[in-house]
Amino acid sequence: MNKVLDIPRVNAKNMTDKEFFYGHKACAGCGGSIAVRLALKVLGERTYTALPAGCMSAVGFIFPQMAFNSNAIITTFPGAASMASGIAMGAKALGQKDFKTVVFAGDGGTADIGFQALSGMIDRNDDVLYICYDNEAYMNTGIQKSGLTPYGTQTTTTPAGKNLPGTLTHKKNLFEIIAAHDIAYAATASIGYPQDYLNKVNKAKHTKGASFIHVYASCPTGWGTPTETSVEIAKDAVDCGLIFLAEYEDGEFKLNRNPKEFASIPDYLKKQARFKHLSDQDIEIITEHRDKKWSRMRKHWL
Template sequence: MTQKWNAKTLTNKELFYGHKACGGCGESLAVRLAMKVLGEKAFAALPAGCMSAVSFIYPNMAFTTNAIITPFASTGAVASGMAAGLKALGIEDTYVVGFAGDGGTADIGIQALSGAIDRNDNIVYICNDNEAYMNTGIQKSGLTPYGSKTTTTPAGQNLPGSITMKKNMFEIVAAHDIAYAATASVGYLEDFMNKVQKAKETKGTSYIHVFAPCPTGWGHETHITIDLAKQAVDCGLWYLAEYENGAFKLNRNPKEFASVEDYLKVQSRFKHLTSQDVALIIDERDKKWAKMRRDWTE
């Protein structure tokens, strides 16, 4: 039977510890828990991004397992190479995991990821989605949502911040007919850990897209990180779903959505939004959910 993960079954041993991420960082929580689920024999590949910048500060090294920083565009390729190397050396019982940010996945690293899925290499790829390039000082990425203020999409009289919607990365990955793909949120940690377990057991490439708030980039208080990630799912601006055996499955289908305004108003990146902008965000959400509810099973 598949191991079910919760706070009680999780190991006390930390495999990602003493890192220099900002207080209340959602992304570091996702890495910490994913490493615990994957275990001590996991090999991690991280491109340029917050998670490598906060853990590989020589001579500090926050991972207690093997980990490597990859060139920005090649998380998928380096992870593939590591899996091939382990196979060639006959080292079994190990897992190769790539942790990339939203920019490192949806923009810069998309071709290496696509190649890895195409070859169906035995890797777990985790995209930590905090909706902008946070490590370099909050620039817009392909996963930055509409209305979000970043340093490259400033909000002003003419523009409401980012004018594009989030790239549909989960479905782009699923379109490769990948062995296993899922979306998750640090607001629903048991769900996230069990998806990592499923990815671990999958032969071939698996992809998990985890939604992780960033107090520094989003401008919210550090203590509400987990709450905010949960709110995003409850208000419908993020969704929990899986793709396996060629079919999409919606894990959580709220009867009624929580308030989008409540989610947006606690973040300074959305502070400037007008009621028309919020209406547009809600309209896009409803379109997306109508499509998911029509085409995906529950």
């Protein structure tokens, strides 16, 4: 893998004033739009962006108010990664240099519908950065469960009631599945820790070959949270251990944040309408799953 240790850090003081994603029609407080905006400010104007069906393509391509200020295209739902591979190879064949191709796709378009093309892109080691903005459901089409919807979530396809807690499955281990391809670079992030996210996008920008970032991106509409708390609640998810910050490169896993104590899981869950039905037993199941995952990560990644 290409070493990137000498690349200057990107932060609020030296980041460009230019905006490459603005004027969109996303819901107030949309975490996905924050993830896209920050990433494009790191990647810059020489960026080719591919987006499958999802929130960001729906809110960013409303003619004549186009939200992308650099080259961007809507792809097929399952084919974002393969189409991005073609874009990258086409630009290379034209002799273009100093450009980056990026995919922005939701959790459903990544962990479910688009996974085959993503796996092929990584297998070929195409020079594409794939960013999954994870709002934990198919929000654009009506808040349906995806492979990254956590246990106990109430969605329109996993209703909560007397006999069901909502979603019965836990989130797919997407980061580990991607790492199992022995990808050049992969990372997890959260809009609640923006500097960590910026650092990882910058590292991926300078990685030659396939790279992947799974960024946790809150959704007030689907989660039932106040619009002004989007960044705060994405931080809470990390602090209580339900989301972790990590990297995979050179065949090794690395935890970027390893707290001695976790914040309260019930406090995080109770802020969201999608979890208001959970019983103490449900919260215990969620806590046990977190503890088992962290025990495994600390044993093998530290």
